[in-house]
Amino acid sequence: MHPHGHTQPMIIAQGLAKQYGTTLAVKGVDLHVNPGEIVGFLGPNGAGKTTTIKMLIGLLRPTAGLASIGGFDIQRQPLQAKALLGYVPDQPYLPEKLSAREYIDFMAGLYQLDRRSARQRGEEFLHLFGLTERGDELLGGYSHGMRQKAALTGALLHQPRAFFLDEPTVGLDPRSARLIKDILRQQAERGTAILMSTHILEIAERMCDRVIIINKGTIIAAGSLEELRAGGDSSLEDIFLNLTGDSADVAIAEAL
Numbered sequence: 169m170h171p172h173g174h175t176q177p178m179i180i181a182q183g184l185a186k187q188y189g190t191t192l193a194v195k196g197v198d199l200h201v202n203p204g205e206i207v208g209f210l211g212p213n214g215a216g217k218t219t220t221i222k223m224l225i226g227l228l229r230p231t232a233g234l235a236s237i238g239g240f241d242i243q244r245q246p247l248q249a250k251a252l253l254g255y256v257p258d259q260p261y262l263p264e265k266l267s268a269r270e271y272i273d274f275m276a277g278l279y280q281l282d283r284r285s286a287r288q289r290g291e292e293f294l295h296l297f298g299l300t301e302r303g304d305e306l307l308g309g310y311s312h313g314m315r316q317k318a319a320l321t322g323a324l325l326h327q328p329r330a331f332f333l334d335e336p337t338v339g340l341d342p343r344s345a346r347l348i349k350d351i352l353r354q355q356a357e358r359g360t361a362i363l364m365s366t367h368i369l370e371i372a373e374r375m376c377d378r379v380i381i382i383n384k385g386t387i388i389a390a391g392s393l394e395e396l397r398a399g400g401d402s403s404l405e406d407i408f409l410n411l412t413g414d415s416a417d418v419a420i421a422e423a424l
């Protein structure tokens with residue numbers, strides 16, 4: 169028996185498509201993330217990663233297709249679906265005039281959490297992130313890394329079952345990147361499904377149970393790294409370049 173019960177995927181996309189004007193940015197994407205899984209969402213710039221994630225979390229209405237979180241359709245049952253999900257964008261919006269502790273209270277209110285246990289959970293994250301001493305400073309004065317940590321704290325406060333991150337470790341020092349990696353693994357072990365976009369292949373290799381590769385709005389490969397390597401010992405970088413590159417680009421990359 170799987171530790172998290174029946175493995176109905178927590179995150180599902182079926183035929184998701186998005187057209188901006190005449191541009192088909194996402195062309196019928198099918199994907200799923202199971203409870204407890206960390207899945208890397210890889211693709212070159214402009215491939216459609218952010219657009220897909222924004223449709224999955226209900227920030228963008230798809231032109232076609234369905235997205236569901238924990239069995240709730242994100243368009244038809246947005247409140248139920250959104251209560252289950254957390255999202256950290258690559259440039260998180262934070263209220264600059266609030267301190268980290270005030271932000272924790274603010275997020276607790278937004279998700280209608282019990283204030284005391286939310287505060288306690290918030291303090292645990294501040295401690296983990298080394299921000300206990302700076303929790304009363306205004307977020308506006310936080311560094312990029314500190315902002316990422318505050319955003320993660322706010323997004324994890326309600327214990328989401330589906331967690332989405334856009335480029336979570338960009339601009340972080342190695343220690344902070346490691347910390348975030350550990351926290352994500354911890355969340356996954358508690359059954360949270362995690363989908364994170366990244367273009368840093370090394371991060372995907374080290375952090376993810378499975379990767380999904382998107383190129384020009386279409387999923388072109390999905391599986392564990394072992395499956396993608398399919399017996400060979402190519403690095404994820406080779407696989408990625410081969411799958412997404414024009415052959416000329418790959419030839420250039422191979423020559424480097």
Ligand SMILES: Nc1ncnc2c1ncn2[C@@H]1O[C@H](COP(=O)(O)OP(=O)(O)OP(=O)(O)O)[C@@H](O)[C@H]1O
Pocket residue numbers: 188191193211212213214215216217218219220367
């Ligand atoms: N609001 C918009 N209006 C018009 N076109 C858009 C809009 N947002 C994205 N696009 C286009 O859709 C395509 C996919 O963009 P998207 O941001 O989803 O890619 P991405 O994979 O997240 O890229 P990156 O790695 O550079 O962040 C691109 O061609 C982009 O120019």
